[in-house]
Amino acid sequence: MAEAFPDVGPIQYEGPDSKNPLAFKHYNPEEEVEGRTLRDLLRYSVCYWHTFRATGTDPFGAATLQRPWDDGSDSIENALRRVDAAFEFISKLGAPFYCFHDRDVAPEGASLAETNKNLDAVVARLKEKQGETGIQLLWGTANLFSHPRFMHGAATTCNADVFAYAAAQVKKAIEVTHELGGVNYVFWGGREGYHNLYNTDMQRELDHLARFMHMAKEHAQSIGFTGQFLFEPKPKEPTKHQYDFDAAACLNFIGRNGLDGVVKLNVETNHATLAGHTMMHEMEYARIHNALGSIDANTGDLLLGWDTDQFPTDIYLTTQVMLVILKQGGLAPGGVNFDAKVRRESFDPVDLFHAHIGGMDAFARGAKIAARIRADGVLEDFVKNRYRTFDEGIGAKIENGAAKFAELESYMLDKGEAAPNESGRQEYLENVINDYL
Ligand code: XUL
Numbered sequence: 001m002a003e004a005f006p007d008v009g010p011i012q013y014e015g016p017d018s019k020n021p022l023a024f025k026h027y028n029p030e031e032e033v034e035g036r037t038l039r040d041l042l043r044y045s046v047c048y049w050h051t052f053r054a055t056g057t058d059p060f061g062a063a064t065l066q067r068p069w070d071d072g073s074d075s076i077e078n079a080l081r082r083v084d085a086a087f088e089f090i091s092k093l094g095a096p097f098y099c100f101h102d103r104d105v106a107p108e109g110a111s112l113a114e115t116n117k118n119l120d121a122v123v124a125r126l127k128e129k130q131g132e133t134g135i136q137l138l139w140g141t142a143n144l145f146s147h148p149r150f151m152h153g154a155a156t157t158c159n160a161d162v163f164a165y166a167a168a169q170v171k172k173a174i175e176v177t178h179e180l181g182g183v184n185y186v187f188w189g190g191r192e193g194y195h196n197l198y199n200t201d202m203q204r205e206l207d208h209l210a211r212f213m214h215m216a217k218e219h220a221q222s223i224g225f226t227g228q229f230l231f232e233p234k235p236k237e238p239t240k241h242q243y244d245f246d247a248a249a250c251l252n253f254i255g256r257n258g259l260d261g262v263v264k265l266n267v268e269t270n271h272a273t274l275a276g277h278t279m280m281h282e283m284e285y286a287r288i289h290n291a292l293g294s295i296d297a298n299t300g301d302l303l304l305g306w307d308t309d310q311f312p313t314d315i316y317l318t319t320q321v322m323l324v325i326l327k328q329g330g331l332a333p334g335g336v337n338f339d340a341k342v343r344r345e346s347f348d349p350v351d352l353f354h355a356h357i358g359g360m361d362a363f364a365r366g367a368k369i370a371a372r373i374r375a376d377g378v379l380e381d382f383v384k385n386r387y388r389t390f391d392e393g394i395g396a397k398i399e400n401g402a403a404k405f406a407e408l409e410s411y412m413l414d415k416g417e418a419a420p421n422e423s424g425r426q427e428y429l430e431n432v433i434n435d436y437l
C-alpha cells in the first residue's frame with residue numbers, strides 16, 4: 001500500500017531550540033533520567049481506538065477526520081490497510097508500544113465464530129508488523145460496551161447469555177494478547193454500573209463481576225499468559241454510577257474478592273478528574289497499595305466536565321505524574337499510554353503527529369523536572385521532617401503498635417497539652433515547585 005503519511009519522516013529529537021513542529025524538543029529516547037533511558041522509563045504507547053478508529057463524530061455532528069487509508073467499511077481488507085497505516089504512524093513517531101480493543105482492529109461478524117475468525121486474520125497481520133518494526137503490545141482488551149447486546153452491562157448484566165458472550169469475548173481477547181506478546185491485559189468496565197437502583201441488584205452484579213475476573217485469571221493461567229491484569233477506574237460515563245469508580249473503590253473490590261496482586265490498576269487522568277480527584281492522588285493511592293500498574297495519559301477540560309480525552313500538554317500535570325512514577329521506580333510492565341484523541345476540528349492526518357509529539361515532549365519534560373526536584377530532595381525532606389514526631393518516643397510506639405489508648409491517655413495527662421503545630425508551608429512548596437518548571 002502507498003504510505004499513509006507520505007509527507008512525514010521519522011520524528012527526530014532536535015532539542016529545545018528547534019522550531020520544527022515535527023521534531024521532539026524534549027523527548028530524547030536515549031537520554032537517561034535516574035539511570036534509565038526515557039524510552040525505558042516512559043514506555044510510550046499509542047492507542048488504536050482514538051488514533052485509528054475515531055472519526056470525529058459527536059452527538060451533534062458527523063465525521064470530520066480525514067483518514068485517506070480508511071474507506072469506512074467493515075471489510076477485512078480495510079482493517080488490514082488500517083494496520084499498515086497504524087504501524088507506519090507508530091514507527092515514524094518512535095513509540096515502542098501500542099494497545100487495542102478487539103473490536104478496534106477487526107470487525108464484528110454475523111456470529112461469534114465469524115467475529116473470532118475476523119480477529120484471527122487481523123492479528124496475523126499485527127504479529128507480522130510487530131516483527132517487522134519491533135513495536136510491542138502494551139496491552140490488549142475487549143470492547144464490552146459498543147454492541148447493543150451490552151446495553152445492561154457485560155459481567156454485570158442481568159442477562160446470563162450476555163455474561164457468557166462477554167466471557168467468550170474476553171477469553172479470546174486474552175488469547176490474542178498472549179499470541180502478540182502483550183505484557184498487560186486491561187479491564188475497563190464500559191457499562192459495568194447502573195443508572196437506577198430501582199431495577200438493579202447491586203449485590204448480584206458485584207458478585208458476577210468478581211466471578212468474571214476469577215474466570216479470566218484461571219483462563220490466563222491455563223494458557224500461560226503471565227501479563228499483568230489491570231482494572232481501569234472511571235466513576236461515570238456511560239453509566240451514572242460505575243462500580244470501578246476510583247482507585248479506592250477498585251482496590252476495595254480487588255481486596256474483598258481475593259484478587260490482591262492478581263489485578264493492579266490502569267489509572268487515567270481524565271477519569272481521576274471525573275471522580276473529583278487529581279491524577280497524582282489516584283496514582284499515589286494506587287502506588288502505596290502496590291497496585292500502580294500503568295497509566296492512560298490524557299487530560300480533561302474542567303469547564304466541559306465530561307471525558308474529553310485530550311492530549312496532555314500541561315507541565316505541572318506531567319511533573320506530578322512523573323514524581324509518582326519515579327518514586328515507584330518506573331511503571332514496567334506498564335507504560336504511558338496516550339488514551340487521547342485529536343479534536344474533531346483537527347482533521348488532518350498530520351494532527352495525529354502534532355498531538356503525540358506534544359504529549360511525549362510534555363512527559364519527557366515532566367520526567368526531567370521531577371528528577372531534579374527529587375535529586376534536591378525538596379519535597380521528600382520536607383515531608384520526612386513533617387512526620388518526625390512518629391520516628392521516636394510516643395510516635396514510634398503508635399506506629400509499631402506498642403501503644404494502647406490507656407498509655408496515650410497517661411502520656412497526655414502527664415504532659416497536659418500537645419506540642420505546638422508547625423506550618424504546613426503549602427504556598428512555600430508551591431513556589432519551590434515553580435522554581436523547577
Ligand atoms: C474509556 C477508556 C477506555 C479504556 C480501555 O474512557 O478509557 O478506552 O482505556 O477500554
Ligand code: CO
Nearest residue numbers: 232268296339
Ligand atoms: Co483509558
